[in-house]
Amino acid sequence: MPETTKPDTKKPKPGDIPRQEMPRQPPEVRRTNFDEVALGLTMELAQREAARCLQCKKPSCISGCPVEVRIPEFIHALSEGNMPEAVRLLKDKNNLPAICGRVCPQETQCEAECVLGKKFEPVAIGRLERFVADWELAQGVKVPEPAPPTGKRVAVVGAGPAGLTCAADLARCGHQVTIFESLHAPGGVLMYGIPEFRLPKRIVQAEVDYVKSLGVDIRLDSVVGKLYTLDELLGEQGYDAVFLGTGAGLPLFMRIPGENFNGVYSANEFLTRVNLMKAYRFPEYDTPVKVGRRVAVIGGGNVAMDSARSALRLGWQRALAEGSEPPEVTIVYRRSRAELPARLEEVENAEEEGVEFRLLTNPVEIYGDEQGWVRGMRCIRMELGEPDESGRRRPVPVAGSDFDMEVDVVIVAIGTSPNPLVFTEAGGLERTRWGTVVADEQTGRTTREGVWAGGDIVTGAATVISAMGAGKRAAADIHRYLSSAF
Amino acid sequence: MYPILVKEDLAPVTKLMIIETPEVARKAKAGQFVIVRDCEEGERIPLTIADFDGQAGTVTIIFQEVGKSTMHLGRLRAGDSLCTFTGPLGRPSEIEEYGTVLCVGGGVGIAPIFPIARALREAGNRVISVIGARNKDLLFWEEKMRSVSDELIVCTDDGSYGRKALVTVPMKEVLEQRNDVSRIWAIGPAIMMKFCSLTAKPFDVPIIVSLNSIMVDGTGMCGACRVEVGGRTRFVCVDGPEFDGREVDWDQLLARQRIYLPEEKLAREKFEQECCKGH
Ligand SMILES: Cc1cc2nc3c(=O)[nH]c(=O)nc-3n(C[C@H](O)[C@H](O)[C@H](O)COP(=O)(O)OP(=O)(O)OC[C@H]3O[C@@H](n4cnc5c(N)ncnc54)[C@H](O)[C@@H]3O)c2cc1C
Ligand SMILES: Cc1cc2nc3c(=O)[nH]c(=O)nc-3n(C[C@H](O)[C@H](O)[C@H](O)COP(=O)(O)OP(=O)(O)OC[C@H]3O[C@@H](n4cnc5c(N)ncnc54)[C@H](O)[C@@H]3O)c2cc1C
Ligand code: SF4
Ligand code: SF4
Ligand code: FES
Numbered sequence: 045m046p047e048t049t050k051p052d053t054k055k056p057k058p059g060d061i062p063r064q065e066m067p068r069q070p071p072e073v074r075r076t077n078f079d080e081v082a083l084g085l086t087m088e089l090a091q092r093e094a095a096r097c098l099q100c101k102k103p104s105c106i107s108g109c110p111v112e113v114r115i116p117e118f119i120h121a122l123s124e125g126n127m128p129e130a131v132r133l134l135k136d137k138n139n140l141p142a143i144c145g146r147v148c149p150q151e152t153q154c155e156a157e158c159v160l161g162k163k164f165e166p167v168a169i170g171r172l173e174r175f176v177a178d179w180e181l182a183q184g185v186k187v188p189e190p191a192p193p194t195g196k197r198v199a200v201v202g203a204g205p206a207g208l209t210c211a212a213d214l215a216r217c218g219h220q221v222t223i224f225e226s227l228h229a230p231g232g233v234l235m236y237g238i239p240e241f242r243l244p245k246r247i248v249q250a251e252v253d254y255v256k257s258l259g260v261d262i263r264l265d266s267v268v269g270k271l272y273t274l275d276e277l278l279g280e281q282g283y284d285a286v287f288l289g290t291g292a293g294l295p296l297f298m299r300i301p302g303e304n305f306n307g308v309y310s311a312n313e314f315l316t317r318v319n320l321m322k323a324y325r326f327p328e329y330d331t332p333v334k335v336g337r338r339v340a341v342i343g344g345g346n347v348a349m350d351s352a353r354s355a356l357r358l359g360w361q362r363a364l365a366e367g368s369e370p371p372e373v374t375i376v377y378r379r380s381r382a383e384l385p386a387r388l389e390e391v392e393n394a395e396e397e398g399v400e401f402r403l404l405t406n407p408v409e410i411y412g413d414e415q416g417w418v419r420g421m422r423c424i425r426m427e428l429g430e431p432d433e434s435g436r437r438r439p440v441p442v443a444g445s446d447f448d449m450e451v452d453v454v455i456v457a458i459g460t461s462p463n464p465l466v467f468t469e470a471g472g473l474e475r476t477r478w479g480t481v482v483a484d485e486q487t488g489r490t491t492r493e494g495v496w497a498g499g500d501i502v503t504g505a506a507t508v509i510s511a512m513g514a515g516k517r518a519a520a521d522i523h524r525y526l527s528s529a530f
Numbered sequence: 531m532y533p534i535l536v537k538e539d540l541a542p543v544t545k546l547m548i549i550e551t552p553e554v555a556r557k558a559k560a561g562q563f564v565i566v567r568d569c570e571e572g573e574r575i576p577l578t579i580a581d582f583d584g585q586a587g588t589v590t591i592i593f594q595e596v597g598k599s600t601m602h603l604g605r606l607r608a609g610d611s612l613c614t615f616t617g618p619l620g621r622p623s624e625i626e627e628y629g630t631v632l633c634v635g636g637g638v639g640i641a642p643i644f645p646i647a648r649a650l651r652e653a654g655n656r657v658i659s660v661i662g663a664r665n666k667d668l669l670f671w672e673e674k675m676r677s678v679s680d681e682l683i684v685c686t687d688d689g690s691y692g693r694k695a696l697v698t699v700p701m702k703e704v705l706e707q708r709n710d711v712s713r714i715w716a717i718g719p720a721i722m723m724k725f726c727s728l729t730a731k732p733f734d735v736p737i738i739v740s741l742n743s744i745m746v747d748g749t750g751m752c753g754a755c756r757v758e759v760g761g762r763t764r765f766v767c768v769d770g771p772e773f774d775g776r777e778v779d780w781d782q783l784l785a786r787q788r789i790y791l792p793e794e795k796l797a798r799e800k801f802e803q804e805c806c807k808g809h
Contacts, residue, residue, distance in 0.1 A: 226749050228567060228574075228614040265616040267749055271553055293751045297763070304756055304763060304782055306789045313752035321573070321746070327800050330573040330599050331746075332793035416785030463750050465768065 063165035064093040071396040076360045078240045078324050081393060090175040094123035097167045100159060105169060108157030111513045113137045115154060115169055122176055131180045139209045140512055142181055142247045143234060145174025148509050149387045181250050187257045191218035196526045199283040201268045201466060204232020205508045206289035206499025208255050209515035215258040217523045223260060226267040232291055236320035239350050273469035278494055285494050285522050289515060292500035294463045297456055302410030307334055307418035311351045311457035318354050335362050336453025337371055340421055342407055343457035344377035344384040351455045352399045373399050378406040378426050378439045410454060421449045462501045480504055488518030496522055532615040537608045540670035543595040544638060545604045552587030554617045560645035561623030561772055565748045567614035568606060573599045576745045578642035592641035598797040619748045620771045625649045628712045630656040632704055634726055636697050636718025637663050640671050642740055643717045648678040656680050660700050666691035698729045705733045720784055727775030739775035741766045743786060757783045
């Protein structure tokens with residue numbers, strides 16, 4: 045056990061101790077590598093932060109967490125130095141704490157509801173969660189005793205956070221679970237989308253290994269809708285229930301002229317090449333990616349930030365290797381800074397690293413050269429008009445404000461929708477006009493008997509923790525169904 | 531892991547592999563493709579299904595060594611395994627009884643045209659086939675093609691075997707001589723498919739081509755494979771790979787195939803250097 049220090053003063057008043065910052069790689073260094081930006085707290089910093097928690101009788105923080113993590117309890121165990129207990133309490137509600145502690149939008153969830161935040165800074169719940177989870181990973185995760193086999197078989201489609209969570213919970217109930225994953229690696233967006241510098245792939249792999257250790261069979265290279273259809277899984281393949289967690293992986297484009305020029309990427313393609321296929325280590329790895337000198341990233345969400353920061357790193361690596369000019373990477377977003385949907389922390393990280401922001405700007409056309417390569421982008425300035433249905437002020441173009449930007453790579457990060465492949469031979473599943481599946485929010489039940497769904501396939505692009513929560517609720521309902529239906 | 535049961539050199543740079551993959555073999559249909567990867571560092575390589583046997587649980591692929599990834603793949607032997615074999619991807623060919631059909635295969639495109647010709651023949655069509663290659667050494671599967679064709683024309687660019695002609699020449703003659711050809715399939719390098727489409731145009735016959743755009747996932751997730759067909763952007767991996775060649779924006783496809791030329795060259799040079807060092 046690492047040495048622990050108990051806070052020596054009796055009970056510090058709230059606000060006496062400042063919120064503990066997590067050490068990070070300095071911007072000039074981290075923009076040249078793909079290593080994790082945030083380095084994690086030490087035991088000392090973690091306990092100092094844990095001591096800030098007021099241990100509220102009615103903890104409001106919990107209501108901000110989609111899976112209702114037992115926040116004050118795990119923090120208390122941490123401040124007492126009882127790490128195994130902290131792990132137990134944390135994992136009672138959250139299967140993937142090492143991941144959520146890193147990528148949850150805490151500032152709008154648990155931490156937004158922390159009472160300390162009213163007068164001071166909220167408790168750094170996410171950082172503490174990450175600290176406890178990393179401690180467990182370093183010790184080696186203990187595999188719980190599974191329940192005796194029930195003889196029931198469940199197929200889970202998609203190995204993203206929704207599918208992995210659902211599979212783990214069902215396996216722990218004694219059901220025989222098979223995950224079908226279309227890519228050659230499990231993890232979903234955690235593996236192909238979110239970059240190494242924000243979520244190291246060894247962490248994702250550790251969570252996947254844990255799920256496997258519960259007896260879950262993960263069948264890679266298995267595209268449902270092609271290799272098997274939903275009808276076949278429930279029919280000749282004899283599964284008693286199916287959970288659909290295939291996410292929202294279909295890239296949207298802007299439908300403006302010039303989007304098919306060489307050098308124009310969907311964020312999905314760009315990030316998949318860089319993360320899953322490891323193009324940042326080309327030619328050691330075989331998959332290439334275009335390294336731009338002037339890169340424009342369209343959009344303002346996490347996906348746009350991840351794309352911009354990846355492009356920046358590729359550009360810096362090349363500049364250092366070749367002694368050439370450093371890259372210019374610009375986020376082009378049609379609303380203002382206040383509306384940026386990305387996590388604040390990631391916007392700040394991007395800015396520190398040197399990503400430029402052109403807000404209230406929208407592309408209208410992409411230009412290319414004779415050989416089909418992107419060379420420039422015409423944009424128009426926007427201003428915020430009346431609020432739209434979402435309550436946000438609608439951006440409207442300012443007439444005559446167009447201007448040109450010189451670019452050699454454009455990354456389109458304006459959103460995704462569910463991939464329809466899985467719906468081949470899958471009758472009886474009601475879907476919305478956005479292509480998402482209709483499922484009960486509490487149970488995940490779809491309109492087809494024996495089929496559940498959760499995560500981005502139901503909500504459209506959302507968050508890791510909401511996908512996980514949906515996987516958990518569906519697992520509980522599937523377990524009820526399997527225990528009673530036969 | 532997907533074991534390689536048979537490996538054959540059809541030509542110095544053209545390799546055939548029979549892979550043990552019962553699940554894919556069970557579902558495979560003419561016109562579909564697979565994505566393979568031969569090692570952890572490897573690219574995802576799309577290859578058309580050249581043959582399949584549901585009973586034996588095998589799928590045959592034929593590929594030309596054109597760059598680092600296919601050269602690396604070509605060094606594997608029977609007994610080795612592939613680490614990724616995903617499929618069957620894409621839509622199958624639309625096989626119906628059309629009457630008389632023309633199947634044109636160029637170079638490595640002879641491989642994918644074979645199961646299509648066979649399926650068309652089994653559906654009751656009269657199948658006229660044209661196969662061609664740059665020279666005699668690059669030609670393969672002549673007998674297999676003959677066995678599923680009512681008529682077979684063989685040609686080479688340099689005249690080293692069969693007729694000395696590009697495939698478009700006999701193709702045009704057939705279309706001129708008989709007016710009952712109701713559908714054409716043409717598969718080969720993009721440039722060949724482009725010229726076949728141009729040749730077919732005046733005869734007002736649908737010509738189905740199988741596009742080989744650059745891909746990553748092959749499931750509609752990345753958009754790398756996009757190309758304009760009939761003025762609309764389509765994803766080759768899920769909307770295709772077969773389209774009517776008369777509607778394809780060939781110049782865009784050809785340009786998009788060149789995206790990684792400098793990177794491919796670098797990878798290939800590095801690979802050849804390391805090979806020479808005896809790795
Ligand atoms: C770049 C990026 C950054 C993000 N950053 C954050 C962040 O910081 N914080 C946060 O909370 N959220 C973030 N998100 C969102 C979050 O990652 C997703 O909401 C979450 O991953 C959804 O989980 P899921 O399990 O529903 O789907 P996914 O993670 O999309 O997983 C779906 C899986 O199903 C597989 N699949 C699809 N179709 C089939 C099929 N037919 N057969 C078999 N398998 C199939 C896919 O290959 C994939 O592995 C980010 C997303 C992206 C793209
Ligand atoms: C649906 C589909 C089916 C295919 N079927 C076959 C087949 O049956 N047999 C076969 O030999 N080849 C086939 N190809 C092409 C094959 O995938 C490429 O030749 C291969 O990926 C090249 O990889 P490389 O690293 O060896 O060469 P690289 O060094 O990457 O490229 C060498 C040359 O091949 C071109 N190229 C690169 N990647 C691709 C690609 N994905 N598709 C097309 N051209 C590419 C490049 O423009 C370049 O001119 C198919 C492609 C697709 C999309
Ligand atoms: S899972 Fe996310 S929202 Fe819940 S407590 Fe942890 S960091 Fe906060
Ligand atoms: S609201 Fe804040 S202070 Fe209160 S228990 Fe939760 S984390 Fe601790
Ligand atoms: S290969 Fe990715 S969408 Fe077609």
